[in-house]
Amino acid sequence: MKLRIILIVLSLLAFLSVSIAGYIYYSSLKESAFNEAEKDIAVQAERTKDSLSSFLSENRKTVKALAGLSEMGRSLADPGKDFLARANAVLDLFRDSLNGDVCYLMDRNGTTVASSNRNAADSFVGKNFSFRPYWRQAIRGEPSTYMALGVTSNVRGVYSSHPVYAGRGDPPIGVVVIKVPIARIEEEFRQPFKGIVLLADPNGIIFASNRKEWLSRSLRQLSREEAEHLGRTQQFGPGPWEWIGLNIGTGNIATDNSGRGYLLYRMNVDAYPGWNVIYLRDVLEISRKISGPLVDVTGTIILILCFLIGLSVFFIYRNASGDIVKRKEAEEALRGAKEELDRHSRELERQVGERTREIGSILRYTPAVVYIKDRDGRYTFVNSRYEQLFGVRTEEIRGKTDRDIFPEDFADRFQANDRKVLTDRSPCQIEERVPQEDGTHVYLSTKFPLYNEEGAVAAVCGISIDITEIKKARDQMKRLSDSILASQEKERAAVSRELHDELGQVLTALRLDSAWLRERLKESDPGASLRTEAMCDLIDKAIDEVRGMATRLRPGVLDDLGLVDAIDWYTDDFEKRTRVSCVFRHAGVPKVSDRVATAAYRIAQEALTNVVRHSKASRVDVSLRAEAGLLTLSVEDDGRGFDDRKLSESRGLGVIGMRERAELIGGTLEIRSRPGEGTRVHLKVPVDGAREVLH
Amino acid sequence: MKVVAEAADGREAIRKTRESSPDVAVVDISMPGLDGLEVIRQIRLENPKLPVLVLTMHEEEQYVVRAIEAGAMGYITKRSAAEQLLQAIRKVHAGGRSLSESASEALATRMAKGAGARSPLDNLSTREIQVLRGLALGKSNREIAESYSISTKTIDTYRARLLRKLNLRNNAELTRFAIQNGIVEL
Numbered sequence A: 001m002k003l004r005i006i007l008i009v010l011s012l013l014a015f016l017s018v019s020i021a022g023y024i025y026y027s028s029l030k031e032s033a034f035n036e037a038e039k040d041i042a043v044q045a046e047r048t049k050d051s052l053s054s055f056l057s058e059n060r061k062t063v064k065a066l067a068g069l070s071e072m073g074r075s076l077a078d079p080g081k082d083f084l085a086r087a088n089a090v091l092d093l094f095r096d097s098l099n100g101d102v103c104y105l106m107d108r109n110g111t112t113v114a115s116s117n118r119n120a121a122d123s124f125v126g127k128n129f130s131f132r133p134y135w136r137q138a139i140r141g142e143p144s145t146y147m148a149l150g151v152t153s154n155v156r157g158v159y160s161s162h163p164v165y166a167g168r169g170d171p172p173i174g175v176v177v178i179k180v181p182i183a184r185i186e187e188e189f190r191q192p193f194k195g196i197v198l199l200a201d202p203n204g205i206i207f208a209s210n211r212k213e214w215l216s217r218s219l220r221q222l223s224r225e226e227a228e229h230l231g232r233t234q235q236f237g238p239g240p241w242e243w244i245g246l247n248i249g250t251g252n253i254a255t256d257n258s259g260r261g262y263l264l265y266r267m268n269v270d271a272y273p274g275w276n277v278i279y280l281r282d283v284l285e286i287s288r289k290i291s292g293p294l295v296d297v298t299g300t301i302i303l304i305l306c307f308l309i310g311l312s313v314f315f316i317y318r319n320a321s322g323d324i325v326k327r328k329e330a331e332e333a334l335r336g337a338k339e340e341l342d343r344h345s346r347e348l349e350r351q352v353g354e355r356t357r358e359i360g361s362i363l364r365y366t367p368a369v370v371y372i373k374d375r376d377g378r379y380t381f382v383n384s385r386y387e388q389l390f391g392v393r394t395e396e397i398r399g400k401t402d403r404d405i406f407p408e409d410f411a412d413r414f415q416a417n418d419r420k421v422l423t424d425r426s427p428c429q430i431e432e433r434v435p436q437e438d439g440t441h442v443y444l445s446t447k448f449p450l451y452n453e454e455g456a457v458a459a460v461c462g463i464s465i466d467i468t469e470i471k472k473a474r475d476q477m478k479r480l481s482d483s484i485l486a487s488q489e490k491e492r493a494a495v496s497r498e499l500h501d502e503l504g505q506v507l508t509a510l511r512l513d514s515a516w517l518r519e520r521l522k523e524s525d526p527g528a529s530l531r532t533e534a535m536c537d538l539i540d541k542a543i544d545e546v547r548g549m550a551t552r553l554r555p556g557v558l559d560d561l562g563l564v565d566a567i568d569w570y571t572d573d574f575e576k577r578t579r580v581s582c583v584f585r586h587a588g589v590p591k592v593s594d595r596v597a598t599a600a601y602r603i604a605q606e607a608l609t610n611v612v613r614h615s616k617a618s619r620v621d622v623s624l625r626a627e628a629g630l631l632t633l634s635v636e637d638d639g640r641g642f643d644d645r646k647l648s649e650s651r652g653l654g655v656i657g658m659r660e661r662a663e664l665i666g667g668t669l670e671i672r673s674r675p676g677e678g679t680r681v682h683l684k685v686p687v688d689g690a691r692e693v694l695h
Numbered sequence B: 001m002k003v004v005a006e007a008a009d010g011r012e013a014i015r016k017t018r019e020s021s022p023d024v025a026v027v028d029i030s031m032p033g034l035d036g037l038e039v040i041r042q043i044r045l046e047n048p049k050l051p052v053l054v055l056t057m058h059e060e061e062q063y064v065v066r067a068i069e070a071g072a073m074g075y076i077t078k079r080s081a082a083e084q085l086l087q088a089i090r091k092v093h094a095g096g097r098s099l100s101e102s103a104s105e106a107l108a109t110r111m112a113k114g115a116g117a118r119s120p121l122d123n124l125s126t127r128e129i130q131v132l133r134g135l136a137l138g139k140s141n142r143e144i145a146e147s148y149s150i151s152t153k154t155i156d157t158y159r160a161r162l163l164r165k166l167n168l169r170n171n172a173e174l175t176r177f178a179i180q181n182g183i184v185e186l
Helices: A002-068 A070-077 A081-098 A133-139 A183-189 A224-233 A283-365 A384-390 A408-424 A468-524 A526-553 A556-561 A563-578 A594-615 A649-664 B010-020 B036-046 B061-070 B078-093 B101-113 B126-136 B141-148 B152-166 B171-180
Strands: A102-107 A112-115 A144-149 A156-165 A172-181 A196-200 A206-209 A246-248 A253-256 A261-269 A272-282 A369-374 A379-382 A428-436 A439-451 A457-466 A581-587 A619-627 A630-637 A668-673 A679-686 B025-027 B052-056 B074-077
Touching: A002 A070, A002 A081, A002 A144, A002 A156, A002 A172, A002 A183, A002 A196, A002 A261, A002 A272, A002 A283, A070 A081, A070 A102, A070 A112, A070 A156, A070 A172, A081 A102, A081 A112, A081 A172, A133 A144, A133 A156, A133 A172, A144 A272, A172 A183, A183 A196, A183 A206, A261 A283, A272 A283, A283 A384, A369 A384, A408 A428, A408 A439, A408 A457, A439 A468, A468 A526, A468 A556, A468 A649, A468 B078, A556 A563, A556 A594, A556 B061, A563 A581, A563 A594, A563 A619, A563 B061, A563 B126, A581 B126, A594 A619, A594 A630, A594 A649, A594 A679, A649 A668, A649 A679, B010 B025, B010 B036, B025 B036, B036 B052, B036 B061, B052 B061, B052 B078, B061 B074, B061 B101, B074 B078, B101 B126, B126 B141, B126 B152, B126 B171, B141 B152, B152 B171
Parallel strands: A581 A619, B025 B052, B052 B074
Antiparallel strands: A102 A112, A102 A172, A144 A156, A156 A172, A196 A206, A196 A272, A246 A253, A253 A261, A261 A272, A369 A379, A369 A457, A428 A439, A439 A457, A619 A630, A630 A679, A668 A679
């Protein structure tokens, strides 16, 4: 806003100063023009003055010469026709040579006796002009010059008179006069001068002027007495002499009654006291003299300049406005952004607060034990559960290490685990044993590194869950499972044995006897013999059935000859039954315990059953090896496989069973399969079947 | 032929053998007390000239092999005792072996596979070895199929597998392979 005002003010000031300057310039120009005009007038006046002076006095010598001519004197002395005619001729001559108005001779009474205009209409020969001052003076012996309006001719002129003497020393007998019209000097007045020039008598009567309308008027208001007096002199005619309406004030300015101002220059006429030559110059006209061209030339320039300036001011203003607007917008945007930021920041604070509260609650109520230790193993935080279990408060525990809370070997273990997380820079999950009031608990600890802003590991955080009960339960389950499987096997073994050994034996004995009977009856009773033969077959069938049942329950080979022979037998039998080519390889397998052998055998059994049930394989490779105390059993088929990440329900249970058996003897079971790429079941178990699982 | 002694368990068997010096010992594998195979080993150790015949319920080949490995000269299943026992006793007494067809085969295969050495037979299944032997011995597909209770088509499949596994081209090469690896004896 301010900028705009400043701009406007500046523009106005500039404009104002330019105007003032212009005005001052104009004024000074006017003044100088006036001065110029004055000087001009002065110069002009001087010239006029000189002309006028010379004009007024030019005929003095001439009139003297005229007066000295004998013809003049003689004609006056002897007014005979001859002398008169000669005088007239002389007067004519003089008039012609001088280009004057008239030359005439007057006698001592003042009567015109001879004149060059005696033959003209306005001849005044015989008239008496003794009232004329020029005669009065001349008749006294003084030549004079007199300006007046001709009575008869009505022509204004300059009368130059000279006394005529009869002889030397005599008083004048007459006067000779040369009249020169004033029009000549008026010519002079008309010289290139733009004002008004006038020749005025002491009364103010305008005798000569370059303005015709001003002639015979008066510079000032004449009173009646003056006018009457002036009329009687007959110098300027009868009158009246109208006032031209000019008020001559002090200084050099005169104003007429219309208010117009005139520059006035007054000059005395030499030898004519009271007569003035007055130069008048219309002030307005002077002004116009300068203002005219000024306006013409500079006017256009100023207009253009004004226009340009106006335009540039306009543009600057617009720019400034634009800048102002932009700045305003930027400020607006900034304010908006700041508000946004504030809002955002408040929102963040709120969220942080909320999150902190949430996390705080979680930490307070979780049954898990949560703790944070720094790089040196000192506690920086523990949650409520920790406080409860180990009877410490988070403020107290800060700065302490595990050694300050737990027995040495436990503490060392914890610290070792912590260190591992720190060096590996990755989380880990381990079981930790922790001594508590009611004995040693087992915890599943998830420990992970905490990073600071620079991305370096600053601390270790641990979340530990008490799995003592779970472990107990699991161990119980395992034991249960183990015992179930064991008793299952025992039962099967018992039943198998009974079937095989007891029932089998009986059947075998029966067969022997029926065979013997058959032989016996061959000759004596062929029919009975045949019958007995049928009996034998039946018994054979029964034996087969019993044997089959027994071996399915538990093959004797497993118990009598060991794992290798058992699998060897099973794979042969498998091939016979299923037509799937089954290759069994074994190497370095020692005698293993019953538990291990049973588990391995059952796993192989299950695996091969799955092969025939699901895989549509054409070949199975079974391998049993022992190396460095580790027994490995591998069953690999070239069947259609399955996605081992997705174990379907139908397979699932069988697999669980296999895994369980493996775990119970301290081993691991791995099943790898991909669709179209066959299946591989891989068992790894310590040869002595350690019971590690049941810690 | 006279039965000179009877024993109810392993130890008694060894004792009675010592005492009665029979010409042939007929022993069961599943006996209470000492393991049958162990009995055979002991008897053979003490009396190498005494032929031992195994008479047992167990018909699995694995038993046969173990028994022979332990030192028995013959192996009769109880099921076929009625028909074959007497003959078997006489045979082993004469110094020969008395084994059923399949028992002999199993034994031969076992020998061929060798004791621990890696042989090309490691890659063959029992069935495949059986078919190989059959083909090498010149038996027809039908004969082989009959003896193992499988179809002739299966025999063809096995034969094809054999040729592929062993990288051989025809029966003649199969026969040579069988001879080279001791599956058949000349």
